Amino acid sequence: MSNGALENAARTIRNARCCFAFTGAGISVESGIPPFRGHQGIWSKYDPAKFEMNYFRRHPKESWELLIEIFYSRQVACRPNKAHMALAELEAAGRLVAVVTQNIDGLHQQAGNTNVLEYHGSTSRMQCMKCRRKFPTPIVRLDTLPPKCPDCGGVLKPDIVFFSEGVPDDVHRDATTLARQADAVIVVGTTGEIQPAGRIPWIAHHNGATVIEINTRESAYTYRATDIYLEGRAGRMLPMLAEAVLQTG
Ligand SMILES: [Zn+2]
Structure with missing residues (x-):
């Protein structure tokens, strides 16, 4: 990954009016959740x-x-890791309006994010x-x-949300509205294969948002929806990104 991509992503977040994160299992792996x-x-x-x-x-x-x-x-x-903490820092600094997550572990709230839309519910x-x-x-x-x-x-x-159950209507509605309004989305640790949650970054993309993706390997989004691809572990890439956003922000 080039420094240019990181700087570009940081600038996008700094300039965004409405930026949210979309997370999956990959962000919690470093917390010990399989x-x-x-x-x-x-x-x-x-x-x-x-x-x-x-x-x-x-x-x-x-x-x-x-x-x-x-x-x-x-x-x-299990405790939140550096990636969760970085998203909490971005929210505290007014750079992130919400986290839309497919995880059920409650670690975003533990890290300090206050507006978390849980697509698949929570064990909490x-x-x-x-x-x-x-x-x-x-x-x-x-x-x-x-x-x-x-x-x-x-x-x-x-x-x-068990198999054969629908996702919560209010979460789906709020996440869809958010995706339509956003001008930037940070996709973290997800391949985007689980529907309907996986459509959220696509909705943001189709409504003109810049899609920043952090994954250890290419996903369904990488060549079709992603504008800025940052390859690496969430626990390494997100703190670097947050630091770059907050340094000059
Ligand atoms: Zn009862």
């Missing part, structure tokens, strides 16, 4: 059919045991299957499974 795909990914070890809503309804206990093994036991120890909340109320995960006891709603006794599910 991606879903790839040979080290979650789907190489677990059967995706067990993440269907129907499976959860029929086997809530087994489903919860699996969810705890994959997500909850690990995430207690649970939702009652019966009364639909939501609760922060830490107040729910996981010693007997499945956990039950403190209000009505219904089964609680993590507030994440």
Whole structure:
């Protein structure tokens, strides 16, 4: 990568009226959260059919045991990394209006970003299957499974989007509106293959936004939507970019 590309990206962000980030699993890998795909990914070890809503309804206990093994036991120890912190710095400096994420780990909020649109929900909340109320995960006891709603006794599910479930309407609407208004988007750690979330950078691109991409390898966006491609790990590239933006900003 040339210094020119980094400077160009920094200048784009400095000059933008509305810049947001679009993130995927690649930003959280350095926090110790495994991606879903790839040979080290979650789907190489677990059967995706067990993440269907129907499976959860029929086997809530087994489903919860699996969810705890994959997500909850690990995430207690996971912390935001330098890439998350860089996005929080950009927001604090008024250079980033929102983060649209496909991740369910809550690390953007932990880093300090306040406007996070979660396309696939978050393990930091649970939702009652019966009364639909939501609760922060830490107040729910996981010693007997499945956990039950403190209000009505219904089964609680993590507030994440299972296969065969739609993405949250309000998140999709807000992210689409944002993508139409933005004049810059920073795509980080995602191949853009999961729909409808993966369309967000395309919507920004078609509405004239400059697309800055940070990935370890080329993606579906690179030659077709991306204007400035910065190849490398998110934990290395994003802090460099944030520094370049804030130095002369
Ligand atoms: Zn309930």
